[in-house]
Amino acid sequence: MSTETVTPPTGRADRRGARQDFVHRNFGVLSISAVLAVLFVFFSVQTDAFLTTNNLVNVARQVAPTVVVAVAMTFVITTGNIDLSVGSILGLSAAALAIVAESGSAVVALVLALVLGLGIGLVNGALTAFGKLQSFIVTLAALTAVRGLALLITDGYSTPITSDFLLPIGNGRLAGLYTPTWIAVVVVAAGWYVFNHTRFGRYVVAVGSNAESLRRAGVDVRRIQLAVLTLTGLVAGLAGVITAARLASGSSNSGTLFELEVITAVVLGGTALMGGKGSIIGSAIGAVTLGVISNGLVLLRVDVYWVPITQGLILIVAILLNARLFSGISGQRT
Amino acid sequence: MTSGTRDLSTPRVEMRGIRKRFGALEVLRGVDLTVGRGEVVGLVGDNGAGKSTLMKMLAGAVVPDSGEIRVDGTALTGSGPRAARAAGIEMVYQDLALCNDVDVAGNLFLGREIYRPLSRRLDHKRMHEEAAKDLATLHIRISDTRQLVATMSGGQRQAIAIARAVTFEPKVLVLDEPTAALAAREVEMTLQLIRDVSTRGVSVVLITHRLQDLFEVADRFVVLYEGVNHRQMTPSETDLGGLVTAMMGK
Numbered sequence: 001m002s003t004e005t006v007t008p009p010t011g012r013a014d015r016r017g018a019r020q021d022f023v024h025r026n027f028g029v030l031s032i033s034a035v036l037a038v039l040f041v042f043f044s045v046q047t048d049a050f051l052t053t054n055n056l057v058n059v060a061r062q063v064a065p066t067v068v069v070a071v072a073m074t075f076v077i078t079t080g081n082i083d084l085s086v087g088s089i090l091g092l093s094a095a096a097l098a099i100v101a102e103s104g105s106a107v108v109a110l111v112l113a114l115v116l117g118l119g120i121g122l123v124n125g126a127l128t129a130f131g132k133l134q135s136f137i138v139t140l141a142a143l144t145a146v147r148g149l150a151l152l153i154t155d156g157y158s159t160p161i162t163s164d165f166l167l168p169i170g171n172g173r174l175a176g177l178y179t180p181t182w183i184a185v186v187v188v189a190a191g192w193y194v195f196n197h198t199r200f201g202r203y204v205v206a207v208g209s210n211a212e213s214l215r216r217a218g219v220d221v222r223r224i225q226l227a228v229l230t231l232t233g234l235v236a237g238l239a240g241v242i243t244a245a246r247l248a249s250g251s252s253n254s255g256t257l258f259e260l261e262v263i264t265a266v267v268l269g270g271t272a273l274m275g276g277k278g279s280i281i282g283s284a285i286g287a288v289t290l291g292v293i294s295n296g297l298v299l300l301r302v303d304v305y306w307v308p309i310t311q312g313l314i315l316i317v318a319i320l321l322n323a324r325l326f327s328g329i330s331g332q333r334t
Numbered sequence: 335m336t337s338g339t340r341d342l343s344t345p346r347v348e349m350r351g352i353r354k355r356f357g358a359l360e361v362l363r364g365v366d367l368t369v370g371r372g373e374v375v376g377l378v379g380d381n382g383a384g385k386s387t388l389m390k391m392l393a394g395a396v397v398p399d400s401g402e403i404r405v406d407g408t409a410l411t412g413s414g415p416r417a418a419r420a421a422g423i424e425m426v427y428q429d430l431a432l433c434n435d436v437d438v439a440g441n442l443f444l445g446r447e448i449y450r451p452l453s454r455r456l457d458h459k460r461m462h463e464e465a466a467k468d469l470a471t472l473h474i475r476i477s478d479t480r481q482l483v484a485t486m487s488g489g490q491r492q493a494i495a496i497a498r499a500v501t502f503e504p505k506v507l508v509l510d511e512p513t514a515a516l517a518a519r520e521v522e523m524t525l526q527l528i529r530d531v532s533t534r535g536v537s538v539v540l541i542t543h544r545l546q547d548l549f550e551v552a553d554r555f556v557v558l559y560e561g562v563n564h565r566q567m568t569p570s571e572t573d574l575g576g577l578v579t580a581m582m583g584k
C-alpha cells in the first residue's frame with residue numbers, strides 16, 4: 001500500500017515550488033548575513049574601537065579556528081551526524097604541537113598534531129560508519145577521552161612555543177591579514193567547492209536526506225560517514241595548530257566548549273541539525289557573527305559573562321526562525 | 335502478448351529458493367522467479383506477501399538468507415545495489431527512495447553523476463539539460479529540474495522515480511506500485527512505457543494492486559502467498575476474479 005498523497009501537478013504549484021526552493025536554499029545564509037550586518041552597524045555606532053582596521057584584522061584572526069572547523073562540521077551535520085570531539089582534539093593537538101616542538105623538530109610537531117586529529121577522526125568515523133554507533137555517543141566519548149589524554153601528556157601545564165617555523169602560522173601577515181585568516185579563507189573556498197560541486201558533496205546531502213535512497217543508488221554510505229568525521233578530526237587538529245601558534249603556547253585546556261561554538265555557528269548559518277541541508281558560506285558567516293558578538297561586547301565593556309548569554313539568545317532566535325520557515329516546506333519529508 | 339515472438343529459453347533473471355526471515359517472521363520460504371527477455375511478469379499477492387522484499391533482493395537492496403539470484407546466467411546473490419545496477423537492474427521502489435533535499439536532476443543522476451574527470455567538478459549544466467530531455471521524452475511535465483523533490487506532488491515524485499529507473503537503459507525494470515499516486519493519463523503512459531521497453535527486450539516485473547493494469551501489459555502472473563509461489567498463470571488462462579481468488583491462497 002502506498003502512503004503517497006495525490007496532488008495534481010499544476011503549473012502554479014511548480015512556480016510556487018521554485019520560489020520556495022529559492023528561499024529554502026538561501027534562507028539560512030540570508031538571515032545570518034542580516035544579523036551580522038545589524039550587529040556590525042550596531043557595534044560600529046556604539047563603540048569607537050570596533051570599526052578600526054586593527055580590530056577587524058584581529059577579529060578575522062580570532063574567528064579563524066571556529067570558521068575552519070565549522071566548515072568541516074557542516075559536512076558532518078549535513079549527513080545527520082555530529083562531532084562533539086573537536087574541542088578536545090584542538091586541545092590535544094595544541095598541546096602535542098608545543099611539547100614535540102620544544103623537545104625536537106617543529107616539522108615533526110606540526111605533522112604529528114595534524115595526524116593526531118586525523119587519527120582520532122578516523123576512529124570516530126569508523127565506529128560510527130562501520131560500528132553502527134551513533135556519532136553523538138562516539139564523539140561524546142572521544143570528547144572526554146581525548147581531553148584526558150591532552151591533560152595526561154601535559155600534566156595540565158601549558159608549553160611555550162618558540163619555533164620560528166611554527167609561530168608565523170599564528171602571527172604571520174600577508175597583505176594586511178594574519179595567516180589564520182588566510183587559512184580560513186582557503187578552507188572556506190575549498191569546502192564550498194567540495195560541498196556544492198563534487199559528487200562527495202552531493203552524497204553528503206543525500207546521506208542526510210535519505211541514506212537508504214543513496215545506498216540503493218549504489219553508493220557506500222559508510223564511506224561518506226567515515227570521510228566526514230575523519231575530516232573534522234583533521235581540521236580540528238589544524239585549529240589546534242593555529243590556536244597554539246597564535247598564543248605561542250600549547251595548552252591542554254584550549255578548546256574547552258569549542259565544539260559548542262562550532263555547532264552554534266553551523267546552525268546559525270542555516271544547516272539543518274537533522275541533516276540534508278547545509279551551507280558552507282552560512283557556517284562561515286555564523287562563525288564570524290559569534291566572533292563579532294564577543295568582540296563587540298568586550299569593546300562595549302559589558303560584563304564578559306554576557307557574551308555566551310547573547311550568543312545563546314541569538315541561536316534560539318535563529319532556530320525559531322528556521323523552524324517556522326521550513327515547517328511549511330519540508331512537510332513531505334519522509 | 336503484445337509483441338510477437340520472444341526468446342524465453344534463456345532466462346534473463348533467475349531467482350531460486352529465495353528465503354528471508356525478519357526476526358520471527360519468515361517472509362519468503364523458498365520462492366522461485368524466472369523472467370525472460372522482454373517478458374512482463376505481474377507479481378501479485380496480498381499485502382505483506384513479500385513482493386517488495388523479493389524484488390529488493392533482485393535490486394541488491396536486501397540480502398537473502400539463502401537462495402540464488404542469476405542475471406543472464408551470472409550469479410548476483412547479495413552483491414549489493416551497485417552490482418545490481420551494473421548488471422542492468424533498475425527498480426522503482428514502493429517508497430520511491432528519492433532524496434527530498436536534492437533537486438530533480440540530482441535525483442535522476444544519483445549515484446551516476448556526470449563530472450569532469452580532472453577537476454572532479456559536477457557537470458550541473460549537462461545533468462540539468464539531460465534530465466529535462468529525459469523527462470520530456472517520457473512526457474513527464476516538470477518545468478524546472480532545479481526544483482527540490484521535497485516541494486513536489488506525490489504523482490510528480492513517482493514520475494521522477496520512474497524516469498530514474500528507465501533513463502539508463504536497464505535490462506531488467508522492476509516497478510513496485512509505480513502508479514499508486516498517478517492520475518489516469520499518467521497511468522496509461524506508464525503502461526505504454528512498459529509495453530515499449532519490453533518490445534525493446536527489457537524484462538519487466540510489475541507489482542501493482544491495480545489488477546486490471548496487469549491484464550493490459552503482463553505476459554504472465556506470479557502469485558505469492560504466505561511466502562511461497564502459490565500459482566502461476568497467463569492472462570488468457572484466467573480473469574480478474576480468478577486472479578483475486580489465487581491471491582487469497584485458493
Ligand SMILES: Nc1ncnc2c1ncn2[C@@H]1O[C@H](COP(=O)(O)OP(=O)(O)OP(=O)(O)O)[C@@H](O)[C@H]1O
Pocket residue numbers: 001356359361379380381382383384385386387388428
Ligand atoms: N526491513 C524489514 N524488517 C522487518 N520486517 C520487514 C522488513 N521488510 C519487510 N518486512 C516484513 O515483511 C513482510 C513482507 O513485506 P513486503 O513489503 O515484502 O510485502 P509486500 O508483498 O510488498 O506488501 P504490499 O503489497 O503491502 O506492498 C511484511 O510483513 C513486512 O512487515
Ligand SMILES: [Mg+2]
Pocket residue numbers: 001385386387428510
Ligand atoms: Mg510492497
